Amino acid sequence: MSTESLRPERQSIGSLPEGEAARQNVSSRQRRGKIWQGILLACTIFGIIILLMLAYNIVNDAFGGIGVQYAVEEEDLTDGRPLEELSQAELIAILETNLRSRVLKNLERERPLAERSREELIDIINDEIIKPEVVAVYSLSEFLFDRPTIEAELRKSHPRAEIEFKSWLSWDFIVTPMSSNPVEAGIRTAILGTLYLLWLTMLISFPLGVGAAIYLEEYKNDKPFDERIPAGRWMNNAIQRSAGLIETNIYNLSGVPSIIYGILGLAIFVRALEQFTSGAVFGYADPTTANGRTILSAALTMSLLVLPVVIISSQEAIRAVPGSMRQASYGLGATKWQTVWKIVLPNAMPGILTGTILSISRAIGETAPLIVIGASTFIVTDPTSLFSKFTVLPLQIYNWTSRPQPEFRAIAAAGIIVLLVLLLSLNAAAILLRNYLRSKRVST
Amino acid sequence: MADQAQAKAEQGAALAVSIPQTIDLRKRPRIGESIIQTVLFICGFISIFTTIGIVYVLFQESLSFFADPAVTLFEFFTGTVWQPRIGEFGILPLLNATLVISSIAMLVAVPLGLGMAIYLSEYASERARAILKPVIELLAGIPTVVYGYFALTFVTPILRGIFGNDVVSVYNMLSAGMVVGVLITPIIATLSEDALSAVPGSLRQASFGLGSTRWETAIKVVVPAALSGIFAGGIVAMSRAVGETMVVALAAGASPNLTWNPFEPAETMTGHIARISGGDLSYGSIDYRSIFAIGLVLFFITLALNIASRRIVRRFREVYD
Structure with missing residues (x-):
């Protein structure tokens, strides 16, 4: 088909392509339509991706690892038995051997140790003797997939620290009031x-x-x-x-x-x-x-x-x-x-x-x-x-x-x-x- | 009429029921109803009081701000430095940051929101809509402070990773602008989708009948027909971006800075108000008054945008019967 001969007509009333040209025209238009449909779909899916990124970002930060350093290891205090299994007398004994007399006297004055419950005693031991201290914070992805790197890093800066899993979202977080110490702060x-x-x-x-x-x-x-x-x-x-x-x-x-x-x-x-x-x-x-x-x-x-x-x-x-x-x-x-x-x-x-x-x-x-x-x-x-x-x-x-x-x-x-x-x-x-x-x- | 009433009354009397001779059919005044109506009217009028309150408070405190010898009206609108410490009050840096961030936000939100709207109204099946609509609603329902957190702890590190730590600062306008864009995308998407769905189906069918593809129908027939609604939605979104506070307060930095460079930190009008009032603010200080002057500018910008969007809808709406 020669386009030359058609030109005058095209100028006056316009014309439609015929035969092969028509097929090409239609298929190229349809192709363009498909491409744009893909782009539009991508826009919409991008919304879902943003939501997922947001969720990932929050979960990744709200859970993860911490590097904890203890003043005294729990095992050294109790000969390898967990604190929870010890009797009240044993807990008091630990307190008496490890705390300075001034601190002990203060505690006794608040309320005699013998009258306190086991949970209270364990809390005191944790706070006063074991003294956990957070020296590093890692996100969940670092904690799960990058363990060797962060362990090496931590060992360099704090040789005695250990990496533990930490869920920042916990029942304690919900029921404790505000504090200037982020580890103890609640909402x-x-x-x-x-x-x-x-x-x-x-x-x-x-x-x-x-x-x-x-x-x-x-x-x-x-x-x-x-x-x-x-x-x-x-x-x-x-x-x-x-x-x-x-x-x-x-x-x-x-x-x-x-x-x-x-x-x-x-x-x-x-x-x-x-x-x-x-x-x-x-x-x-x-x-x-x-x-x-x-x-x-x-x-x-x-x-x-x-x-x-x-x-x-x-x-x-x-x-x-x-x-x-x-x-x-x-x-x-x-x-x-x-x-x-x-x-x-x-x-x-x-x-x-x-x-x-x-x-x-x-x-x-x-x-x-x-x-x-x-x-x-x-x-x-x-x-x-x-x-x-x-x-x-x-x-x-x-x-x-x-x-x-x-x-x-x-x-x-x-x-x-x-x-x-x-x-x-x-x-x-x-x-x-x-x-x-x-x-x-x-x-x- | 009167005769009939009389006759009826006589009939009543004949039935030996005590009905008055003439019945007064005029509307009886009911005190209880009037009181209720008045109370309801006052409820409605509270919105007017709110507007009057906003305008009065902003103007009154702004007046005492401009009455201060350290400030002049001319300097306020043309000064390029905002530093209350040394008595420099030029709003341009704050205004500029607001503009840059809103523009970035619109660059992100218009294509994204419009794409979503066209897809939802012209392409998506019922099932796809049932999944995608809640996603948009969820994006719209997330508190802005969460978006601020997202900008600072997720988007900024990615940008710094791409462009380099020495190019992109920790607080920058690009990250804030992009996230504000995400935040206003649902507004553009829903308002544009409403406008697109309001275009009658007969227009689409006519276009299909002429042999157009779906894309050609959407872009050459449906979008032009819905253009006024789409524009109005865009302006509403722009006004949201201008007034957005939490994202910019967290991610855009805390120092007024007159720059076009989106990688640099700069404080917006809203960010400045939030930061100044977050500290211990003593009433009557010039800092305290300055937030009212900034608030006044902000109020007029958003009001103008809102009125413009309403005008556009009214004037350029294509009406189909």
């Missing part, structure tokens, strides 16, 4: 602070958010004032306008960075309302240390942060209730609020609860606003009231990550695992709750 106070904050934020933002959503979905077009009076008309108009304004405003607020909410919380709740948020008004707080940096301030700030999302998701749930149900209710003579309270809300509740729990659980991972309102990171006592100083998990993770020592990185990773488990269980709870409420409504 008890952080977990309690997070739960406190979660509960309080839910308590504040749920009624406000659902109330606003009900207004925007059910009452927006109402005219509560008498239309025949100019003042009433003016008021109705103003209310309608502000309802429109509220909707735009909620959308814009949902795009405001969380750190700005932190700044707002710092200026309003921590500083301007200090008397109130520190509990001084109620005579609650210790006047010497009281300031506004309390759980209450944090919960108020977080509530403002999640409110737009709670409102938007509640609105969607309310909108999903069919209008026929409302009309049936009105037809039976119910008032507007009776309809909303007895018909609309119960039907929308599964959706509202799921949406609320999901959005609040997202806020639990937020760190930036809490840094700005000045939550403390070093807290060793449990939060006891609204006016306690507090710390939360993400803040603790941030603090530990920003330190250069590998031990802190390791406990940060362990903290991340706890945080992710907490978030996953919250999400699972939201979904289970929704299914439960749905099945209950169907059966009645």
Whole structure:
């Protein structure tokens, strides 16, 4: 086929390739399509790869090896028997032979050794005589696959140290309070602070958010004032306008960075309302240390942060209730609020609860606003009231990550695992709750 | 009408039931209902109070910041050094770092998120979607501080391994930017996918009917039809990147630095606010006030981006019946 002769026609009306050229055209286009499909698939799979890398990164750091050096070997103390098997008398004997008399006297004064349990005695022996000291930290991959290298390295720097497996995530890690020593530090106070904050934020933002959503979905077009009076008309108009304004405003607020909410919380709740948020008004707080940096301030700030999302998701749930149900209710003579309270809300509740729990659980991972309102990171006592100083998990993770020592990185990773488990269980709870409420409504 | 009501009333009377002579059918005022409505209205109005609060607080403290003799408005917007210690308050280094990191993030997130969206809406089978959608949701649900940890302990060492330890510093904008990109990818992916799925199937079928391949249909028909939604999603993601704090606070370094070099450390606006307020901050100090001035700039940037995205959706949306 000669393309020369076709040229004039191609210019005027265009033409399609024929024969072999057509087949080539189609197959090359299809090939291009296949290549692009591969690229698109790669983009999507890359998302999965990132998740896997993230999981690997965290697990690799949260577990691994440590180089431990003991002041005295356990075997030397007990002639090769493990400490746990020794009787109380033998444990006391070990203490008496190995401790200096001053230390012994101090211990006796606290509580006589003979009255202490075996576990306590073993702890004392570990702390005072064996004195394990972490001299090196290795990640899980180094510990498993690079054993000879790290052993050689350790022997060079600390000849007496041994490599042991260490899970930084442990029950002790979860139940012990904060400490400046990474090996002994735990996240008890952080977990309690997070739960406190979660509960309080839910308590504040749920009624406000659902109330606003009900207004925007059910009452927006109402005219509560008498239309025949100019003042009433003016008021109705103003209310309608502000309802429109509220909707735009909620959308814009949902795009405001969380750190700005932190700044707002710092200026309003921590500083301007200090008397109130520190509990001084109620005579609650210790006047010497009281300031506004309390759980209450944090919960108020977080509530403002999640409110737009709670409102938007509640609105969607309310909108999903069919209008026929409302009309049936009105037809039976119910008032507007009776309809909303007895018909609309119960039907929308599964959706509202799921949406609320999901959005609040997202806020639990937020760190930036809490840094700005000045939550403390070093807290060793449990939060006891609204006016306690507090710390939360993400803040603790941030603090530990920003330190250069590998031990802190390791406990940060362990903290991340706890945080992710907490978030996953919250999400699972939201979904289970929704299914439960749905099945209950169907059966009645 | 009145006659009928009268007649009815008489009938009632005839039945010896005590019904009033005329029935008032006007809407009765119900105090309880009005109170409830007012309370609900106030709940809605709290969002307005929040906005007013944000604007008031930012402006008021910024005013006292600019009233300080050490600061001038001109110097604030044109100064190239931010060093509160020596009284230099030029926001350009912070702004520049925010821009560099957000740009890197968009470079990562736009192709990745758009690729995911096109794959999910045009190619993926129901089963593949059932697996891939949760992956995107999971990526979106991971707390930002975890991404910060990931940037600092995973991405940075890899970058240093590739480009060399003396080229890439421990804290650098590239690592932070890439991870912020990963963080905003789910936003682009979900918003773009929504826009792509909203394009009616008849357009695709017409394109297939003309002999287009799947890729040609996607890129020449569906994507142009959904372009406004995709753009709006991109802008929303950009505003998230600008306001992102934890990743940059952990991975991008803690010193304001006016540089384009992504391997160097530089502090962003959000990172600076987080660092300054993380220490012991005394109220009324110039440091304390400076975070409000930075916050104000940040607030207006994100607000402008959000309004822009809304405008784009409204003005350029292709409406199909």
